[in-house]
Amino acid sequence: MSIDSATAVGTIAKPASQSGVSRLILATSIGNALEFYDLIVYGYFATTLSRTFFPVHDKTMSLLLTLGTFALSYLARPIGALVLGSFSDRKGRKASLTLSIALMTLGTGMVALMPSYATIGLLAPIGIFASRLLQGFSAGGEFGSSTAFLIEHAPARKGFMASWQFSSQGASTLIASAFGAVLTGLLTQSQLDGWGWRIPFLFGMLIGPVGLYIRRRIDETPEFERAEKSASPVRELLATQKERVLVSIGSLVLTTTANYMLLYMPTYAARQLGLAPSSGFIATLLAGFVMMVLTPIVGHWSDKVGRVRIMLGAGVLFFVTVYPAFMFMNAHPSLATLLAAVVWIAVLKATYFAPIPALMSELFPTRTRTTGMAFGYNIGTTVFGGFTPLAVAALIAATGNNLAPGLYLMLAAVISLFTIIWARVRLNAR
Secondary structure (H helix, E strand, C coil): CCHHHHCCCCCCCCCCCHHHHHHHHHHHHHHHHHHHHHHHHHHHCHHHHHHHHCCCCCHHHHHHHHHHHHHHHHHHHHHHHHHHHHHHHHHCHHHHHHHHHHHHHHHHHHHHHCCCHHHHCCHHHHHHHHHHHHHHHHHHHHHHHHHHHHHHHCHHHHHHHHHHHHHHHHHHHHHHHHHHHHHHHHCCHHHHHHHHCHHHHHHHHHHHHHHHHHHCCCCCCHHHHHCCCCCCHHHHHHHHCHHHHHHHHHHHHHHHHHHHHHHHHHHHHHHCCCCCHHHHHHHHHHHHHHHHHHHHHHHHHHHHHCHHHHHHHHHHHHHHHHHHHHHHHHHCCCHHHHHHHHHHHHHHHHHHHCCHHHHHHCCCCHHHHHHHHHHHHHHHHHHHHHCHHHHHHHHHHHHCCCCHHHHHHHHHHHHHHHHHHHHHHHCCCC
16 A cells, blocks of 8 residues: 555645644644753753762763663653554544643653752652653654644645654754753853753743643644544554554654764763863754754755655765764864764754654554554654663763764664665655
């Protein structure tokens, strides 16, 4: 069955007005932005969090424990994808979106208000781990529901509408990096460790109620309301659409590893390149701006020329240039070289990942769309995303090779390029 036939059910919908489009994008993007913002802030302040909640004598081991907690929390994402994705396919996109942002806000608030290890002992790291599990569960259903909501309201502009999912991640990177640059520049290390790191998490906690208010006032998609509902979306997905799930996972490998490598960049810049802590945040701030602006442009372009052609070109460029970019940074460590390398990675990443949400939405029929996208997306981000900072830190520690991240990203590019070619040949993806 081709992608076109897979989406034949309920693809005709009344186009949304321009003001309606803006409201839909805001309602859906704010949750995805909050999800990614919290993840970025946790990664950016990993070194500070390691001292606050995982204090051990070995600094590297303390950091690995912090990143390990970050990685293990991703195990809840596939569970959240199946539970909230199935809920969305049975009860509606709006209901799932409202629930996921409420849970997400609770998890962010738990981190922001958690007492330190010095205050409550082992309860502190246990509480952090619990908050990450809650965040992972809620994030598991966010991507599928919000992407389905966007493309089902404007099916003729799937690439443009769905690309705002990842554009909002660029905005999250921008805001989180701004917090990182300002706080590390203005506060002393003791102030940052004592209370400064809580400020960006408190900001994230305040975003949640705004998103909840907006989402409760949006309409369900006409396509979902017309579509025949599946009695068990999870069972149907796993029984009849496994190949499509695998394509979803494989296509994400490159973009998700690049995402979380950028998240790790402030730590990499300080520990491996010997630059000031603020340098990494400045670089990722610029990367966030590039991704925020470029992603919708490429999404619109993909509606004109197709998803696969753009993704193949960006993937090949990524494979060829990412290792030289890391060589360049390490041979001439400075803010200028860091900016050049990170911006280049951000440009390629934005070009590659802008068409992915629309491509994934075209893989699944309406009755299992959210479950399929959510499960594929979260398996991909769990295996290849959440563990990336830990894997990179461990590879560098084990080999002593500061260029290990470049090799890791090259491998990711190979997997995704193979998957995109497979989707084009086997599933008639365009």
